[in-house]
Amino acid sequence: MVLSRFWLAIFISSIAFVVFSLFSGGNYTIDHVLNGKKDDPILISEKYLEQVPAFVKDSIKNAPEQTMVVNRDTINADTTYVFQNKTVKIYSGVQKSDGLLPTCKNSLLDLIIPLIAYLAFFCGIMELLIISGAAEKLARQLSPMFAKVFPSVPKNHESISYMTLNFAANFLGLDSAATPFGLKAMESLQAINPEKDKASDAQIMFMCLHAAGLTLIPTSIIGYRAAENAANPADVMLPCILTSFIGTIAAFLIVGIRQRVNFKSASLLVALMTIIAGIVGLLFYINTLDLIGKNFFTSNLSGLMLVAIIGFTLIFSFVNEKKFVAHDTTIFDTFVTGANNGLKTGVTIFPYVMGMLVAISFFRNSGLFEIISNGISFVFSNIGVSKEITDSLPVAMLRPFSSGGSRGFMIDAMRTFGPDSFTGRLSSIFQCSAETTFYVIAVYFGSIKVKNTRYTLSTMLLVDLICVITAILVASWFF
Incomplete structure (x- = not known):
């Protein structure tokens, strides 16, 4: 309901502003809003x-x-x-982004079709995990901890393994793998949701933890900084990790308090301490490497982990081939079945994605977003916030709406102020430490046709705000 009203609000306000600008002389034509292309x-x-x-x-x-x-x-x-x-x-x-009609076309050609391909492949891999029994074994191992965080999820439920794979993919910066795992997790949680049109507590907790975007290796950010000739492209890695980790803890606490999670649980504390120890240990190791070593490690770790997951799945499936025989199928046929399910999921979420992206495109091209952004920057600059911070705020403001749009602002900030400037580095941390909130909600809840998302949107936006404030503090501390 909240998402629907927000969608209507940005669409109607943008249309009203476009019409007002046309007749007041602010715009000569509105053709660019409808038919224009980015950078035209x-x-x-x-x-x-x-x-x-x-x-x-x-x-x-x-x-x-x-x-x-x-x-x-x-x-x-x-x-x-x-x-x-x-x-x-x-x-x-x-033009800041594609117009309405090109956005409709590009949301299918540039986003949905590649996403369907990723979904088909990784849903095929996940089907192998299910039939081979690997998902069940993983869920059994992690049940003690997940039972504290997701008390409504039954012990050893398959959704535990899917959520784990989603968190792991996000952790390693594997966006193409994280989305299929996340969609499968939402589908599995929906199967045990007593009110099918209303988000369950488990789904809300999962979405909010996902929104914080805990990342260990921000490979894409490092790549963009390297392309802009930063002296040390990986120097924002530790600030990105700290910011996203604090955002994840904040999401867990905010949702946990509302859902009355037992924070004093021994297994939960042990799991949290283990994660912290693992992050700290890896950071200490990375800190011992020289520049070339850091670049080599960060550029290969994520890829190796993805290859390891795929390799493990195939080998485990081969070792347990008798389970496939018991289900009257083969390993390859099982993969094809899963891929077919991924294809259907991609088709299902297309209208939700297109509707959200078109609204955001209209919002940006109307000029309303720019006025709001400039107004907020003006207010911040007049209360003593440094210009270096206000220059990077458009990235933080656009990040919940559009990953591509905020990425464009980030690259522009690096080119304008320099990749090694405070503004360039802070923009990179903003881009890394939060999720594309409205897109994620549209995709994940759209895939299972949940209409009432309850307090998911407000919590995710609050987590985004916490990540922004944390990013500013962490960047000021480091740089």
Whole structure:
């Protein structure tokens, strides 16, 4: 219900703002909102040739393509004059994201089709884990701890293994694997949910822990920093780990208090201490490596772990092939069955993803997001927050809405202020330490057709805010 109202609010407010801007002279056309593509120039005016300044008129006439570009620099957008069909079209600035119609198309071509491919493969792997008995063994081992965090989940339930694999994939920065595991976990939790149209306590806890995005190896962030020629691309790794870990603990405490989780449980404390000890130990090891060693380790650990999971699954399935025979199937046929289920899941979630992405696209291209972002930055700057922090806030603000949009702001911040500037590093931590909240809710709850998400959205946004505040404090401490 909350998500539905929010979706309506950003859509209706964006439409109202676009119409107001058009008739008040703020926008010359709204075509870019509907049909424009990201980074395309925006049409701001159209004049007759006699109405433009004389130097522009002469330059257009002498130009081979009857086009003139002024204000050429690397920071501000160029203003372009194009003479065509007896008028001069004036373009300035670039579009922040795709318009409504390209977003509809690209959400299918660039997002859903690759996602369906990932879902098909990893759901096939998960089906092997189920039939071979590996999922059951993993659930049995982790049940004592999960029973404290998810008291409504039955002992040794298959959802435990799926949630574990999802957390592990997020932990290692394996986004392509994390989503299929997470969707399978939600589907499994839905099977034991007594109210099918309403999010269960276990689903809310899982979603909020997932939203904190506990990450050990932020491979994509390191890659972007390396591409921008950072002196030490991995220097934000420890701040990213600390920020996401604090966000995860905050999510657990906030939801746990509401669900009356027993925080004094010995098994829960042991598990928490083990995780902390493992993170600290790995960080100490990484700190002993030189720059090349760190880059080699961070770039290969995630990939090796994914290969290890796939390899273990196949070998374990082969060793336990008799279980497949008992189910009147083969290892390959079981994989195909799981892949087919992943394909169906991808088709199911497409409308939810498209609806959310189109609303966010409209929100950004309307100019309303930019006004809100600038307003918040202005308020922060007037209460004493440094400009280095306010310059990176657009990344934090857009992160819950759009991963691609916030990533664009992060890259822009690194190019504008430098990858080794405080703004460049803080933007990287913002990008790493939170989840794309609205997209995740639409995908995960859409896959199981849960309409009432209860307090999931408000809690996830609160966790996002905690991650933002923590990122600022941690970045200030380190840099």
